[in-house]
Amino acid sequence: MIVIQAKLIFLNQEDKQIVLDLMRRWSSCMKFAYKRLLEGYDRKTLKRDLQGMFDLNSRYVDDAIMKARSTLESARELGKSPKKVIFGGRDLFGKLQKRHINGKAYEKLKIRWQEKRKGNLYSRGDKSKKGNLNTRIEVRKNGTFLRINVGERKYVYARIEAGYKKNKRREELLQEIAESNIPYSVELKLKNGNIYAYFAIEEEYPEIKITKEKGVIGIDINAHPGNISWTEVDEKGNLISYGNMPMPELASGSKDKREYFRWQYAHEIIEIAKKKNKAIVIEELEIKDKGKRGDFSGRKSRRIRHSFSYKSLLSKIKTLAKREGIEVIEVNPSYTSIIGMLKYAPQYMITKDISAAYVIARRGLGLQEEIPDNYMKFLNALTVEELEELKEHVKKTVRNKHLKKKHLREINKAIKFLQSLESEPERVLKPLYGTSFSTYDFWRVLKVAVVTPLSPEKVPRDFSTLKELLIQGKWGDP
Template identity: 85%
Template sequence: MILIQAKLVFLSQEDKQTVLDLMRRWSSCMRFAYKRLLEGYDRNTLKRDLQGMFDLNSRYVDDAIMKARSTLESAKELGRSPKRVIFGGKKLFEKLQKRHINGKAYKKLKIKWQEKRKGNLYSRGDKSKKGNLNTRIEVKENGTFLRINVGERKYVYAKIEAGYKKNKSREELLQEIAESNIPYSAELKLKNGNIYAYFAIEEKYPETKITKEKGVIGIDVNAYPDNISWAETDEKGNLISYGKISMPELSSGNKNKKEYFRWHYAHEIVKIAKEKGKAIVIEKLDIKEKGKRGDFSGRKSRRIRHNFSYKSLLSKIKTLAKREGIEVIEVDPSYTSIIGMLKYAPQYMITKDISAAYVIARRGLGLQEKIPDNYVNFLNTLTEKELEELKEHVKYTVKNKNLKRKHLKEINKAIKLIQSLESESGRVLRPLDGTSFSTYDFWRVLKVAVVTPLSPEKVPRDFSVLKELLIQGKWGDP
């Protein structure tokens, strides 16, 4: 999707007021449609009733219903209550409720909230109507204009200012869109008293030429520290090369700055893939943890914000890769870090982040991770006494190092799984009586049994000490 932003300059103040009135009615229509959708009304009934109620044509009403439905589905997807959605912005609304804000500050905040609540208009494109019927781009001798349908055979023209004079690329692109009659959507927004237009055009990608046939590059995005780790493999999953790109700009700065650098680092990754002729494998991120209030607040909010930021970064990598004809494969990221740190970090003497990228790459090739025999043998030799010693050691660490109780809960679960195992070889990977013990459970247990004694406070960066255990089967007191 290509998005072009432009400022609209009206020929007269009267024309601007006419469009502002249209935006106000459309915004009201969208909010009204949202309430009716919550009550179970269907699209056809709403479309018939809303036209006369808000004095809008059928296309505007249809687009308002579509936007309302999209907002409703988005709230459900995020796990938020659809009944608690506040148009105009929840944060701004909550600020307006605070009693210490008054005078000019309150007035300014209220105007901003009302602009976001009432200053909207959306119009979908239509190929059969040569682009967009309600908001059409027209090229004239004195510039590029947006023709806005404000009523029955009534139109208002606004000049499109798409950028500085020395950079006319956006305006030229809009002119090409107008002349080619390709469908485009237009969204009008009111901000600081000015009306801005956002044009969206569905992008046509070239044929995919670089696939996983010759191997892939796995990408692991890390929040602490901010960096991208990548690992290159051949078609059989063998590690060829690896690297790391630091992203300090994503940990601070304003929204626009971070957005710029997300594009910048996405370009770097795609450039590496193009030069090496390899497909890209990325994590499929799902934001599931929403905090106690369901509004992404609380102790986990920082990690969640990072997830949103990196989901945006991975989305940009996908877009740029498709433009270059590079295949992008999305995989489940579950346990990639644990498997990488225990299996490949000591084996290749690489960091846990790069080893996680390597696991992601192998998963993109459809390869399964076989559990090393020496790790299976190690767990089968743990005695009841050693398990209790491990448990007491962890309890002491949690109490004296002020660690989170969730660590102890996870470790207790892992120890119970270990205690349920029988000593016979191979028994580890099969379902046990009363216990569902999967391969992932095994890696969780192994992390607790091996990594916790080495570094109880936090996960170490260096796993070279595990090489003898992994390869030669040497171990001492657990």
């Protein structure tokens, strides 16, 4: 999506007041629709009732309902209570409630919050109406104008000033949009007494030319220490090359600075894919791990939401890839780190981050990860008593309370898993037969049995110790 920001200059103060009144009514309509959606009202009922209540045409009301629904869905996806959403901004509202600012500063803060709360208007584009019916760009001899529908057959015109310093390229682009009749959405916002317009058009992406036929590039983004790991594989899933891209700039700095570097790193990944002529495999953008309480409070979902805009970086890689005609495959990231560190890190002598990217790449090709034979034999010989001994060892050696709790929880799960398979004569050689467990449960037990004893205080970076067990089947060395 391409977004162009511009300032609106009105011919007279009366026209501006008419538009401000329209924005106030639309904002109220959107907030009212949000409350009714929470109560279970459907779109048709709302659309019929809200037109007369707020004196808006059906298109404005429909757009208000759509915005209210998207706000509701966003709150649910982020694990927030939809009933606690504050229009105008929670941070600003919190500052106003505390009253730690007085006088003119407080009044300025209050005006800013009111502008964010009441100064909004959104109008969707429509291809059948040659762009946008309620807010249309019109090109005249004396400039480019926005025609705003303020009532039944009543319009207000505002001159579009593209940027603080008049930007000719922006204005030319807006003129091209108006003349091409392509659909564009317009959003008006009130800031410091001025009305700004945001014009958005959907991009038309070229045909995909670089596919997974010749292999893929697997991407694994790590919150700590903050880097992108990538691997190149051929069409059969064989490892060809790999690399690591540190991202220190994303750990601190202003929002704009971090946004700039996210685009830079995304461009670097695209250049690698173009050079290698291979598709890109990334983790799914949707956060499906809601945690035990169902409110996205799990460690993984917190990492995704808070650590250097994980989702934003992947989204940028996806967008740039589409612009270059590169296929992007999204895969479920479950257990990619565990499988990578146990199976491929010791085999290829690579880090766990690189190995996780390798698993992601193979998963993008549709390849399944089987547990190696020697690991299966090791699991078949593993006993509950040995895991009980490991539990006691962790209790005595691990000082970090959080880490100790995590280890003990994982060991208890592994014990429970082994106990459930005691009745099976060939419990590991035919692991899924007659059980409710998946292959992932065996990888979890394997991690507990071989990684935790190696380094109970932290996950090791070097997994070469496992090479003898993986390749030669040797185990039992303290």
